[in-house]
Amino acid sequence: MTPVLEVRAVGKVFRAGGFFKRDATVALKDFSMTIAGDRPVITAIAGESGSGKTTLARLLLGIIEPSMGEIRYHGVNLKAMNGDQRRRFRQEVQAVFQDPFEVYNPFYHVDHVLTTPVAKFGLARTRDEAYTLIETALHQVGLRPEETLGRYPHQLSGGQRQRIMIARALLLRPKIIVADEPVSMVDASLRATILESLLKLKQEFGISLIYITHDLTTAYQLCDDIYILYRGTVAETGSVEQVIKQPKHPYTQLLVSSIPLPNPDQRWGGDVPAMSERNNGSGGGCPFAARCPHVMERCHIAPPPLYQTSAESAAACYLYDDQPELRQRPVAAHDLLNPH
Amino acid sequence: MATIQTALPRQTARRAFRLRKVNPLLASGMVILLALILFAVGGGLLIDHSYAEVGAFLPRQTPNAERVLGTDSQGRDVLAVLILSTPNTLMIGLVAGIAGIATGTILGLLSGFFGGWVDTVIRTITDVFITIPGIAILIVIATNIRNIDVAVMALIVASLAWRFPARAIRAQTLSLRERGYIQIARLNGVGGLELVVREVLPNLLPYIAASFVSTVSQSILATIGLEALGLGPQNEYTLGMMIYWAQFYGAILRGMWWWWTPPIVVIVLIFVGLLLTSAGLDEFVNTRLRKVK
Amino acid sequence: MTTPVLRVQDLHVHYRTAAGPVKAVNGVSFDLAPGERLGLVGESGSGKTTMALALMRMLEQPARIEGGRVLLDGVDLLALSEEQMRRIRFDRLSMVPQGAMNSLNPVMRIRDQMIEIFNAHGRHPDKAERRERIGHLLERVGLKRDVADRYPHELSGGMKQRVCIAMAIALRPQVIIADEPTSALDVVVQRQVMETLGAVQKDLNAAVILVGHDMGLMAQFADRIGVMYAGRLVELAPVRQIFSAPQHPYTQMLIASIPSLEEKRLFKGIPGVAPSLLNPPSGCPFHPRCPAAFAPCPTINPALEETDAGRWVACHLHSEAVLHDSRA
Numbered sequence: 010m011t012p013v014l015e016v017r018a019v020g021k022v023f024r025a026g027g028f029f030k031r032d033a034t035v036a037l038k039d040f041s042m043t044i045a046g047d048r049p050v051i052t053a054i055a056g057e058s059g060s061g062k063t064t065l066a067r068l069l070l071g072i073i074e075p076s077m078g079e080i081r082y083h084g085v086n087l088k089a090m091n092g093d094q095r096r097r098f099r100q101e102v103q104a105v106f107q108d109p110f111e112v113y114n115p116f117y118h119v120d121h122v123l124t125t126p127v128a129k130f131g132l133a134r135t136r137d138e139a140y141t142l143i144e145t146a147l148h149q150v151g152l153r154p155e156e157t158l159g160r161y162p163h164q165l166s167g168g169q170r171q172r173i174m175i176a177r178a179l180l181l182r183p184k185i186i187v188a189d190e191p192v193s194m195v196d197a198s199l200r201a202t203i204l205e206s207l208l209k210l211k212q213e214f215g216i217s218l219i220y221i222t223h224d225l226t227t228a229y230q231l232c233d234d235i236y237i238l239y240r241g242t243v244a245e246t247g248s249v250e251q252v253i254k255q256p257k258h259p260y261t262q263l264l265v266s267s268i269p270l271p272n273p274d275q276r277w278g279g280d281v282p283a284m285s286e287r288n289n290g291s292g293g294g295c296p297f298a299a300r301c302p303h304v305m306e307r308c309h310i311a312p313p314p315l316y317q318t319s320a321e322s323a324a325a326c327y328l329y330d331d332q333p334e335l336r337q338r339p340v341a342a343h344d345l346l347n348p349h
Numbered sequence: 350m351a352t353i354q355t356a357l358p359r360q361t362a363r364r365a366f367r368l369r370k371v372n373p374l375l376a377s378g379m380v381i382l383l384a385l386i387l388f389a390v391g392g393g394l395l396i397d398h399s400y401a402e403v404g405a406f407l408p409r410q411t412p413n414a415e416r417v418l419g420t421d422s423q424g425r426d427v428l429a430v431l432i433l434s435t436p437n438t439l440m441i442g443l444v445a446g447i448a449g450i451a452t453g454t455i456l457g458l459l460s461g462f463f464g465g466w467v468d469t470v471i472r473t474i475t476d477v478f479i480t481i482p483g484i485a486i487l488i489v490i491a492t493n494i495r496n497i498d499v500a501v502m503a504l505i506v507a508s509l510a511w512r513f514p515a516r517a518i519r520a521q522t523l524s525l526r527e528r529g530y531i532q533i534a535r536l537n538g539v540g541g542l543e544l545v546v547r548e549v550l551p552n553l554l555p556y557i558a559a560s561f562v563s564t565v566s567q568s569i570l571a572t573i574g575l576e577a578l579g580l581g582p583q584n585e586y587t588l589g590m591m592i593y594w595a596q597f598y599g600a601i602l603r604g605m606w607w608w609w610t611p612p613i614v615v616i617v618l619i620f621v622g623l624l625l626t627s628a629g630l631d632e633f634v635n636t637r638l639r640k641v642k
Numbered sequence: 643m644t645t646p647v648l649r650v651q652d653l654h655v656h657y658r659t660a661a662g663p664v665k666a667v668n669g670v671s672f673d674l675a676p677g678e679r680l681g682l683v684g685e686s687g688s689g690k691t692t693m694a695l696a697l698m699r700m701l702e703q704p705a706r707i708e709g710g711r712v713l714l715d716g717v718d719l720l721a722l723s724e725e726q727m728r729r730i731r732f733d734r735l736s737m738v739p740q741g742a743m744n745s746l747n748p749v750m751r752i753r754d755q756m757i758e759i760f761n762a763h764g765r766h767p768d769k770a771e772r773r774e775r776i777g778h779l780l781e782r783v784g785l786k787r788d789v790a791d792r793y794p795h796e797l798s799g800g801m802k803q804r805v806c807i808a809m810a811i812a813l814r815p816q817v818i819i820a821d822e823p824t825s826a827l828d829v830v831v832q833r834q835v836m837e838t839l840g841a842v843q844k845d846l847n848a849a850v851i852l853v854g855h856d857m858g859l860m861a862q863f864a865d866r867i868g869v870m871y872a873g874r875l876v877e878l879a880p881v882r883q884i885f886s887a888p889q890h891p892y893t894q895m896l897i898a899s900i901p902s903l904e905e906k907r908l909f910k911g912i913p914g915v916a917p918s919l920l921n922p923p924s925g926c927p928f929h930p931r932c933p934a935a936f937a938p939c940p941t942i943n944p945a946l947e948e949t950d951a952g953r954w955v956a957c958h959l960h961s962e963a964v965l966h967d968s969r970a
Binding site: 057058166167168169196197198199200201202203204205208223224225226227229230253263264267268269270271272273274276277 | 685686687799828829830831832833836837855856857858859860861862881882885895896897899900901902903906907908909910911912913915916
């Protein structure tokens with residue numbers, strides 16, 4: 010069966026600079042991922058700023074085009090889609106963004122964001138039908154239409170606004186939702202409710218989620234599998250249980266150990282890791298070599314491939330070169346769990 | 350803070366009418382302009398238009414009890430001429446302002462939003478026209494037209510009034526284009542022209558309003574400039590032409606201050622009114638920006 | 643506690659709006675011991691940032707301090723003139739404001755921005771002494787001395803934030819207020835910055851008030867935690883007790899909603915919406931959302947009472963007077 014979404018060795022290079030200088034930033038390199046579509050799955054793309062996760066989000070939504078590799082939806086390359094296929098892609102791949110305020114046009118009521126897709130995608134035939142659809146969607150994310158419709162964005166809380174955005178995505182009955190840091194700008198106490206809505210998307214509506222974040226804790230709670238990105242490449246991937254509880258890649262270990270645990274008896278231990286310079290010259294080896302406590306000579310020469318470190322995870326680190334390499338074909342981490 | 354009221358475009362307009370404390374700059378600017386319009390229109394209804402014709406009264410009278418502003422070299426009642434000139438000048442400014450803003454907004458929107466070759470073409474043309482001194486172009490146009498009346502004058506000035514609005518609106522559009530709600534609109538299936546008109550344009554309204562006022566100012570300035578050189582409507586009354594005729598008939602040499610001072614005073618008042626309104630609008634727009642978020 | 647270095651007594655801060663006063667800080671009192679790390683936790687709209695700015699007297703219109711006292715070493719800061727307050731800011735009471743790293747002057751080198759602080763307080767007039775002091779301060783926050791010669795845009799977010807900390811400690815203050823100092827930073831950099839803050843604080847024996855909403859950070863950093871809700875302090879207790887045995891229902895729900903790294907479990911949010919500070923609910927502001935609300939809650943606003951040594955709660959469930967009455 011053709012997988013729903015296939016990302017094949019995708020890379021993105023941004024060229025800046027004016028007439029004389031040409032500065033190229035490699036935002037993403039050789040990234041592959043597949044969403045089979047047979048059952049809904051929540052995949053985390055985790056990384057810090059500069060990791061390439063935002064670029065990946067924009068690539069997946071078709072906002073920008075890859076410099077290398079291709080992205081296929083239902084087997085068709087995004088670049089090669091005709092009108093109908095484009096429309097279908099647009100409807101079936103939706104998004105929830107980070108900033109719950111910026112995404113609303115301040116000129117309109119919040120209804121605008123819900124009525125527009127109903128109209129544009131022809132989801133209802135009459136106004137009554139449209140409002141029924143909208144009200145149902147709002148109920149599904151735990152909001153009451155009488156408390157939210159007819160208001161302006163600034164009259165609602167961040168949590169409510171973000172949930173309306175989820176309702177908006179739901180309205181279109183998508184197959185995939187790309188959620189780019191959906192709770193990072195929402196108060197800690199409201200996050201749980203939003204995460205609950207996101208989980209519902211998978212459990213009740215069978216929608217697959219790509220959850221982009223820098224917060225490993227929420228990734229752990231919400232997702233099935235995870236890709237840890239560092240400077241545009243995958244450092245580690247696998248099931249969340251494996252990668253977060255037993256991280257193999259030194260970068261993942263650093264990330265996990267830096268999480269502020271809500272337990273005063275478990276304070277940060279160990280050394281403060283080496284400070285990274287802002288603009289690391291890309292030497293050509295492993296991108297983490299400059300900060301890695303286990304760095305070896307060969308790390309500076311060529312970037313390591315992904316080695317399978319367990320049944321459910323793989324890490325791109327020469328420390329594990331005794332393990333078999335993950336073959337260079339697009340593979341979903343959770344396929345490691347259930348090889349067909 | 351979610352619970353503190355923040356001001357936003359539509360509600361701001363509504364609330365502005367309800368607020369006791371209206372922006373003083375905006376208020377005083379509008380008061381001056383309204384007074385001028387009242388003077389022009391009201392005065393025009395009250396006085397006898399024939400007072401402004403050649404030979405209506407004894408020429409070169411100094412201001413006296415009957416002729417409050419005296420008469421000019423042709424025997425016209427200066428006050429009557431002033432009352433009839435003011436609305437024409439304001440009209441030219443208004444028409445040119447509207448035409449300039451409309452054209453400038455359309456060009457700025459298209460160029461800013463769609464980018465690519467559309468942007469390059471429009472931007473190049475705009476930049477070229479901006480660099481050439483407007484007055485030079487206007488003089489060339491005006492000298493080549495036979496019969497200029499108020500309507501033609503408005504058109505001449507309008508022909509260049511779009512330049513700066515196009516640039517200003519383009520800049521604003523570029524910034525608005527990157528907003529999150531544009532992204533969401535795209536995901537909602539909205540595209541192209543509809544995106545521009547439904548999502549971007551409403552948020553441009555404050556900037557358009559501010560740009561409108563400055564365009565009107567510039568247009569009035571341009572028309573007065575042309576008229577003072579004698580390139581205005583010969584057979585109709587405008588403030589600039591008053592100055593021209595005054596200078597033409599040697600009013601300055603003859604010390605006929607009551608002829609050329611009133612139009613200058615009115616012109617100054619027009620500009621002060623427009624300036625205050627523009628500054629007030631600016632503050633309005635900026636407080637709105639400051640309070641949002 | 644030993645003589646507190648900072649005493650906040652019944653502080654009230656209102657925002658004057660067209661619709662009436664918004665009571666952002668509604669009667670907050672607490673003491674800060676020298677060298678103590680106090681965490682102030684709350685959602686947005688709880689009044690914590692307003693309070694931090696109020697302590698520094700850095701509030702702008704339409705916010706106004708409507709009542710209360712802020713005693714720094716016995717001197718009421720709210721009674722001082724602006725000139726007197728200016729001398730105290732950064733010298734004895736210092737702040738790392740929210741988004742501080744974005745408010746560094748982009749056209750001045752770091753060194754020059756730090757010199758401004760010295761000049762404003764007439765310190766270290768000697769050039770060589772200045773250079774040494776700046777270099778020393780940068781090293782204190784874990785940066786190299788040559789950072790002084792750089793411009794802000796040449797530094798990463800974490801480095802800029804550490805520069806802001808260096809600026810805050812330049813004159814060896816007694817109290818440092820840090821308002822969400824790591825909110826825009828990655829988790830690894832966040833740890834570096836927090837550990838830096840902890841190190842300099844210990845070094846100076848300064849007290850720190852850390853304002854934020856991340857309970858994890860609070861657990862890692864604070865000695866005591868104050869929980870703010872709708873402009874009031876609802877609980878104040880040592881950090882371990884807040885996490886192991888929270889007393890106020892809001893604190894309990896807040897802690898329950900923190901996602902854990904231990905095991906996958908259901909998300910437990912706090913139902914309802916944050917209260918309006920313009921028209922707060924009658925009685926206890928939390929009662930509409932409180933699962934344990936009972937008779938006195940909608941009518942009487944509970945005062946902050948000491949239930950145990952060093953533990954304070956504003957809740958009828960723990961109030962001696964109410965319990966006594968309800969039993970009678």
